[in-house]
Amino acid sequence: MPSILTITYLFYMFIALYFLFLFSLTFIQNKKEIFSEHKTKKNYSVSVLIPAFNEQDSIRGTVESILKSDYKYLKEIIIINDGSKDNTLKIAKELEKKYSKVKILNKKNSGKADSLNQAFKIAKGELIAIVDADSYPDANALSSMVGFFNDEKVGAVTTRILVRKRDNFLRKMQAVEYKVIAFTRKLLEFLDSIYVTPGPMALYRKDALSKIKGFDTKNMTEDIEATWHLIHDGYKIRMSFLSKASTIAPDTLKKWFVQRIRWNIGGFQTILKYKHCFFRKGMLGFFILPFFSVSLILGTFGLGLFIYRFSNRILSSYLSTKYSIAAQTAILTFKDLSLNPSILNFLGVILFVLSLAFVFFALRFVNKHISERESFFSVIFYSLIYIMLRPIVLIISLYKFLRGKYSWR
Amino acid sequence: MALKISRNKKHVFWQAFFLTLLFFSLGLVFGVYMEQMRNDNVNLVFYGSEVSLYDSFALGKLVEDSSVSCKDLIDSNVNFADKIYGEAKELDKYDRSTKLTDSLRIIHQKYDLLRTLLWMNIISVKEKCGNINTVVYLYNYKTDNIEVQSKQVVWGRILEDLKDEMGNKIILIPLAVDQKISSLNYLIKKYNITEFPAVIINEKKIIYKQETVKELEKNFN
Numbered sequence: 001m002p003s004i005l006t007i008t009y010l011f012y013m014f015i016a017l018y019f020l021f022l023f024s025l026t027f028i029q030n031k032k033e034i035f036s037e038h039k040t041k042k043n044y045s046v047s048v049l050i051p052a053f054n055e056q057d058s059i060r061g062t063v064e065s066i067l068k069s070d071y072k073y074l075k076e077i078i079i080i081n082d083g084s085k086d087n088t089l090k091i092a093k094e095l096e097k098k099y100s101k102v103k104i105l106n107k108k109n110s111g112k113a114d115s116l117n118q119a120f121k122i123a124k125g126e127l128i129a130i131v132d133a134d135s136y137p138d139a140n141a142l143s144s145m146v147g148f149f150n151d152e153k154v155g156a157v158t159t160r161i162l163v164r165k166r167d168n169f170l171r172k173m174q175a176v177e178y179k180v181i182a183f184t185r186k187l188l189e190f191l192d193s194i195y196v197t198p199g200p201m202a203l204y205r206k207d208a209l210s211k212i213k214g215f216d217t218k219n220m221t222e223d224i225e226a227t228w229h230l231i232h233d234g235y236k237i238r239m240s241f242l243s244k245a246s247t248i249a250p251d252t253l254k255k256w257f258v259q260r261i262r263w264n265i266g267g268f269q270t271i272l273k274y275k276h277c278f279f280r281k282g283m284l285g286f287f288i289l290p291f292f293s294v295s296l297i298l299g300t301f302g303l304g305l306f307i308y309r310f311s312n313r314i315l316s317s318y319l320s321t322k323y324s325i326a327a328q329t330a331i332l333t334f335k336d337l338s339l340n341p342s343i344l345n346f347l348g349v350i351l352f353v354l355s356l357a358f359v360f361f362a363l364r365f366v367n368k369h370i371s372e373r374e375s376f377f378s379v380i381f382y383s384l385i386y387i388m389l390r391p392i393v394l395i396i397s398l399y400k401f402l403r404g405k406y407s408w409r
Numbered sequence: 410m411a412l413k414i415s416r417n418k419k420h421v422f423w424q425a426f427f428l429t430l431l432f433f434s435l436g437l438v439f440g441v442y443m444e445q446m447r448n449d450n451v452n453l454v455f456y457g458s459e460v461s462l463y464d465s466f467a468l469g470k471l472v473e474d475s476s477v478s479c480k481d482l483i484d485s486n487v488n489f490a491d492k493i494y495g496e497a498k499e500l501d502k503y504d505r506s507t508k509l510t511d512s513l514r515i516i517h518q519k520y521d522l523l524r525t526l527l528w529m530n531i532i533s534v535k536e537k538c539g540n541i542n543t544v545v546y547l548y549n550y551k552t553d554n555i556e557v558q559s560k561q562v563v564w565g566r567i568l569e570d571l572k573d574e575m576g577n578k579i580i581l582i583p584l585a586v587d588q589k590i591s592s593l594n595y596l597i598k599k600y601n602i603t604e605f606p607a608v609i610i611n612e613k614k615i616i617y618k619q620e621t622v623k624e625l626e627k628n629f630n
Contacts, residue, residue: 006508014433021432022425029421191421287422312555319559328621329566340447342506343440350436 006344012302013347015294020354023187030190034241034365038147045075046142046203047125051115052079055133056087058248062133063095063102071142075125077102079133080118083109088133112199113215113222120206120214128204130223135200136164137245145203148238155208155235156227158185158197160366164246170256174249176363176374176382183362186241192283194237195292196224201245208235219273220406221266228274231284244370257393264397265406267292300398303391356383440509447503448512454496455516455523461489462523465530479538486531486541490580493524494572497583517550518588525593528582532612542579542629544568545609547602550585557606563619564606570622579629 002010048066052059059079066077079092081104089106096102105119120128127149131137137159145157160182163175188194197204202223212229215222227237250256271292277285324331359382363374400406465485497520500513507513528545535541546568548561565583572581584593586605600609608616610628 001511002509010433010437014429017432018425018429021428022421025421025424025428316555316559316562319556320562323559323563323619324566327563327567327619328623329563329570333566340502340506342508343436343443344508345506346440347436 008305009344010347012298013351015298016351016355020351020358023184023358026187026190030187033190034186035369037144037242038150038240040143040147041150043073044127044146044149045073045125046071046127046129046146047075047123047206048077048129048131049116049119049123050077050079050131050133051082051112051119052084052088052092052133053082053109053112054084054086054088056084056091058134059088059091060095062131062135063099065136065139066131067099067101068139069137069142070139071146074101074142076123078105078119078123079103080105080107080115082107082112082115111217113217113219116222117214117217120209123206126206128206128209130199130202130204131245132199132201132247135161135245135247137201138243141201141240141243141245142203144240144243148240149203149205151236151238153234153236154238155205155230155233156197157203157238157240158194159201159240160186160244161198161200162244162246162366162370162372163249165248165251166372168251170253171249171251172374172378173382173386174256175372176359176378177386178249179366179374180359180362182241182244183366186239189237189239191287192231192236193287193291194239195227195288196221197227197237199223200247205235208233216273219266219269220262221270224263224266225270225273228270228284228288231288232274232277232281242369257396260390260393261397261400261406264394265401268296268398268401271296296394296398299391299394303395306391352383356380359383437509444507444510444513447507448510448516451496451500451503451513451516454499455519458489458493458496458520458523461492462526462530465489465527479534482534482538483541486527486534487577487580490527490531490582491577493520493527494581494583496520497524517585518590521550521585521588521593522590524582524584525590525596528584528596529592531580531582535612540611542575543609543611544571544579544581544625545612546581546583546606547586547597547609548583548606550587552587560619561606564608567619567622567625568608571625574622574626575629 050059050062050066055062063077063079066074077099079095079102081089081092089104092102092104096104105115105122107115107118116130127146129142141159145159148154148157161178162182163171163178166172166175185194185196204226208230209226212226212233214226216225216229219225230237250259271289274284274289278289279285321331356379359379363379367373465482500517500520503513504517528543531541531543546564548564549557552558552561568581568583572579586593586597600612600615602609602615604617606617608625610616610625614628616625
């Protein structure tokens with residue numbers, strides 16, 4: 001009978017392999033649809049909302065990139081100054097003066113969700129685009145997304161979100177990550193399981209947003225919550241792969257940690273809010289919720305197991321070294337190297353190679369229409385090291401969440 | 410179109426599940442087959458060792474016969490001990506990579522029984538032919554205690570160095586004490602051994618605390 005540890009490893013491998021096959025099969029069955037164009041049958045008017053808090057460095061670029069949009073029915077761009085303490089308001093006023101479509105909603109600081117809710121009330125467009133103040137949508141972003149709303153059940157549409165500046169190693173890692181996420185998110189669309197319309201660029205049907213009463217101001221990730229709420233209420237979420245929006249990713253590990261902790265805590269809040277939907281309410285209850293929850297449990301337990309095994313190994317090496325020195329014998333011998341791989345080693349290597357192939361394939365696919373390439377080293381480092389940081393953030397987030405000590409910034 | 414998507418959606422979850430199940434089952438079958446092959450190889454070697462032990466026993470019975478000298482008896486036991494010591498080292502390597510099946514554990518148990526028989530045989534040969542240097546190493550096969558594991562790793566290295574140093578002058582018999590072998594339990598009780606790992610030198614001296622190879626060598630001068 002295999003040990004509990006062996007069974008645990010095999011279970012993890014099974015889950016990983018399952019998702020690898022699920023994504024691969026979904027791709028094979030839908031590859032022709034990925035880049036398909038959805039021409040709009042109706043000229044929807046669009047209001048763009050840009051929530052901004054201390055965004056003096058990027059707000060001008062964001063607004064100007066939206067103004068370059070090839071979509072003719074862009075009605076207005078509302079900059080929501082959320083009590084910025086820098087020159088954001090001053091720059092916004094300059095933009096308002098220069099461009100007729102730009103409007104300002106100046107308010108005290110109350111967080112992103114509340115800012116969006118206030119702006120949403122005064123927005124006149126039939127569709128509401130939300131663009132983070134450090135994001136830059138392509139000129140064809142809106143026009144490529146609007147067509148999805150031909151289907152009345154579509155409540156929101158997202159696009160590929162990619163990293164804008166790849167000027168340091170952390171950003172290069174995130175660039176790989178965002179591309180893999182973009183690829184898998186598009187595949188999730190075919191399963192009606194897109195679980196987030198991310199802040200850098202998302203387009204919502206105004207009626208749908210009204211029905212869900214806007215964004216949840218208590219949630220740390222209002223975009224995840226709004227997406228789940230829309231799915232809960234019977235709306236579909238779609239993704240345009242023809243366009244992209246680029247965003248500025250954290251450039252230091254500290255900022256990265258803060259961002260990821262916020263994402264995770266928002267995820268926990270959303271799971272709790274919709275826990276009553278488990279195995280009910282279509283894909284939300286049968287796939288998205290279990291997928292999120294299982295990832296959380298497996299990630300936490302997996303890291304715990306890893307730490308336990310790793311600390312055992314360290315302690316064991318320390319004691320062996322101590323005893324070896326006392327007994328004047330070799331600290332390490334050739335015998336210590338196991339040259340007889342076990343089945344777990346074999347399966348682990350196969351799984352790693354398949355996962356790596358998936359990452360390379362996703363990158364190649366996403367890079368098809370953009371002049372970007374990732375170095376081999378970046379991809380290997382991403383697959384071996386960067387991914388390992390996720391469960392660590394998960395544990396810290398869970399700890400903060402359980403203690404109730406978290407805030408947006 | 411909506412219906413088609415809905416059907417595909419449902420199917421792909423099951424398709425992925427069955428594909429994973431197939432791939433996984435094949436992996437497990439391959440794993441069991443691989444471990445079984447290793448076990449078969451070890452088993453073949455074990456049968457050879459079994460024959461050698463019975464041969465040593467038979468020689469022991471003939472000790473009253475003038476044609477069988479004590480030297481022949483001692484050589485036979487030393488050679489056999491060296492043979493199964495080498496096999497034990499091989500077995501150890503396989504041990505660490507066996508994850509799915511139990512048969513290697515049983516082979517390990519059989520080897521421990523074989524080595525217990527060897528030890529008993531040597532004790533009786535010693536009575537007839539005088540001193541043969543023996544080092545019996547008693548350890549735990551299944552232990553989760555990291556300190557005990559580390560001590561055993563180092564004891565293994567020390568005794569291997571001792572054997573390399575002294576060659577045929579000593580017989581090294583490693584024995585796992587937690588393999589439910591009654592005869593071994595009796596011997597442990599007889600020599601009043603209370604904790605493991607422990608090393609018994611010539612059935613006279615019991616060492617619990619690790620010593621250097623040089624210190625151990627002094628026991629045989």
